[in-house]
Amino acid sequence: MAAVVEKHSIDVVPDSERHGRAFHQFTLWLGANLQITAVVTGALAVVFGGDVVWSLAGLVLGNLLGGAVMALHSAQGPKLGLPQMIQSRAQFGVKGAVVPLLLVILMYVGFFASGSVLAGQATAELTHTNDATGIVLFAVVTAVMAAVGYRVIHILGRVASVVCALAFVYLGVRLLDRVDLGDLLGDAHFSLPMFLLAVSLSASWQLAFGPYVADYSRYLPRDTSAKATFWWTLSGSAIGSQWSMTFGVLVAASSGGAFLDNQVGYVVSLGGAGLVASFFYFVIALGKLTINVLNTYGGFMSMVTGISGFRGQRALSQRGRAVYIALIMVAGTAVALVGKDSFLASFKDFLLFLLTFFTPWSAVNLVDYYLISKERYDIPALADPRGRYGAWRWDALVVYAVGVLAQLPFLATHFYTGPLVEPLGGADVSWIVGLVVPAVLYWALARRDTSHVPERTILGTPDEPGKRGVSPTVTGAGAA
Template identity: 80%
Template sequence: MQRMAGVVERRSIDVVPDAERHGRAFSQFTLWLGANLQITAVVTGALAVVFGAPAFWAVAGLLLGNLLGGAVMALHSAQGPRLGLPQMISSRAQFGVRGAVVPLALVVVMYIGFFASGSVLAGQAVGELTHLGDTPGIVLFATVTAVAAAVGYRIIHALGRVASLVCAVAFVFLGIRLLERADLSGLLAERAFSFPLFLLAVSLSASWQLAFGPYVADYSRYLPRSTSARATFWWTLSGSVLGSQWSMTFGALAAATAGPAFVGHEVSYVVGLGGAGLMASLLYFVIALGKLTINVLNTYGGFMSMVTGVSGFRGQRELGPRARAGYIAVIMAAGTAVALAGKDSFLTSFKDFLLFLLTAFTPWSAINLVDYYLIARERYDLPALSDPHGRYGAWRRRALAVYGAGLCVQLPFLATHFYTGPLVDPLGGADISWLVGLAVPAALYWLLCRNDTAHIPERTVLAPPGDRGPAPEAAPVTAQPPG
């Protein structure tokens, strides 16, 4: 029992003390490699070809998008060892202790949605593996996800290590089987270039990476404070880009090879590449394992975001096991209900809904990174992040105004089935809302807030004065963004 208690995470949104820090930056590589070697990334890559891009330019566009979006995501990851905090709580430095609830509310909805869409695909694999059918498979998968998320940080990284190895072997095998069917030279020989379709491929993969931004530092915050920001950045970037590009390239080539036989039948097509019998069962297990890794990340990130939002109004309190389980149960119940409702016909529309909500991530990401790296220069007063009457206040109106503007400027460039902006057609149907949502808020926030430095301490404050003596402080920094 004592051993189990040591595995279950005690921390939630509080600062991780130096005495509890452990691990190496390389852990970020295995975690994000395993999280991206999975079926939804395969489907995302296939969409670039389904929408009309030749395989060559689809793969090139997906790579560019993964690199661009992955760089933004990895800049957030580098904040984890420095601050020792979950990602979204640092938003209080920009938006205020209570103002941060605005992006948080949208983030929670997004991760419930990701939980649901992932549960549908994994539920199909679990249903086939157990011979119980889709509905019991979804419920069983959701339950295992919730238990793993409740245990917390250590099991999440353990899952990442296992998934990175198992899924890598499986994808090598599947890639070989796909190449036996595909005329690779013929697929890559088609080089007709369409800028809108190329831009669409870039947007698909960039949006995929940007969606990790609101919780990526949750999984690097236990690293020792001395961990190099550059090491955290590069290991996160390389793991996420390698895993996602590997999966997406497989999806693009599979869609180009199989055509209509792939679309809508992704799980069965992938399993069919391996054959029947025992191999099919193993591949169903691999699909479920890959989805489990990312769904646990979504559930854990949603839990952290809910606690952060609530504590801004009720005060920061220590969470016991029951309270932790309660928050996670809410996410599991909501996500499972949506998955069961949409497992037959709702997923296409729901995917559009999720992409629409991605517009909430990009302006938040731009504001957070500009403030942290360029204005505050990594100097935050961590105790003040819990005090609405402290240095950061309850609401920071300039940041909220920039965030609102960042949402609005994306709408003309947004392309979904239920809403298409007026500037999408001139771009050939490409959705570049993510690019606009990064650039415009970043520039606006810099112009409006670069001289608003009264709330920035001279150095990072790690603990409140009077907490076991004078407040320990980090050394002054003049660091630039890692890279």
């Protein structure tokens, strides 16, 4: 068991402990996306007024665009051997990285909660308890899996990718037996706002993985192809999410109010009754367990990254790990219990509002990694506020703030709608603005002074105690 429980957290993974293949990113992200919340996300495109054809087209486009950005982050993991957000210190400063980190932690808690609502319903059916008890039981299992760490997360992804894929094939066949697919596809009426809503829903789904996707590729051998990591991550995430979302679109378009009243119960009813129903409740819980473990694991490492920037902490004890994971679990469970009765109404706005804060971070991170630093970082300096990256990098923080503010006129949510939404026919294009504006601004500012960029990547890994070693294998930029 000791060999299975993970020892590392925010520290760099040494070459001697690297393992796995790029293909494992495919199974992890396929399994993480074949799940009920992705089904609901796809259904929202129809629930809020879209037709089947253009909702599917919009979801495909969003999954590919957002998935490509997400996969570019994944390709960073093998090169640096670091969790995603600690690398943000190179852009925002050792302490300045806490600004996007606070929002990332909020995201993890929110996704943990939304996932627990649906998984709690399935768990309650399996254990013959109520939804609140199901949510708590599911949260405890999630926390235990996250505490074990990286190896069990990938094993869970492989199991879920097979079990959930088979289940979705069966459910898809059952659904097509009940509906007239020709009628659904024949009722196509293009609406730009509804099309862009579908694009935004799936793009936000993919982009929200960005702050933690490299956490699950950082153990891959350093010489793992960046292209392989990129394509396996993109294909697993885009195929899994589009598969689930397509199912959600067809269910929402054909079920009327039955799906809206009880998302989990309706999906299970497609499979059958008795033992078959129990199996599909298990499948739903398994799919949600996979993604909620990712949320918990990424959440605790983001908390450690934020706090350690001020404490100078480079590693974390097993006890400290358990405490951080427990905090994420308790916070997410509390939100789930409070909001379980208004889940569907709030989930769309939650997804789209999150996008406002993560697209600027993603733009800054990717421009710095691929265009400014060109994959060359001083890893020990990421823990030193007096080092080359400093405590606060105000140029990046200002660009981040401008990126957030630039989106507000284009943002369309239930609680806030920007002044430029109506002239655009009600379409929400804020996420496009949030990617383009900060990317261009950061590139223009950062390229003027690259004195903080080392000539080659500086490691200083546990393989070389006390040394700031230079890796002969990490040079320049590798295409992804």
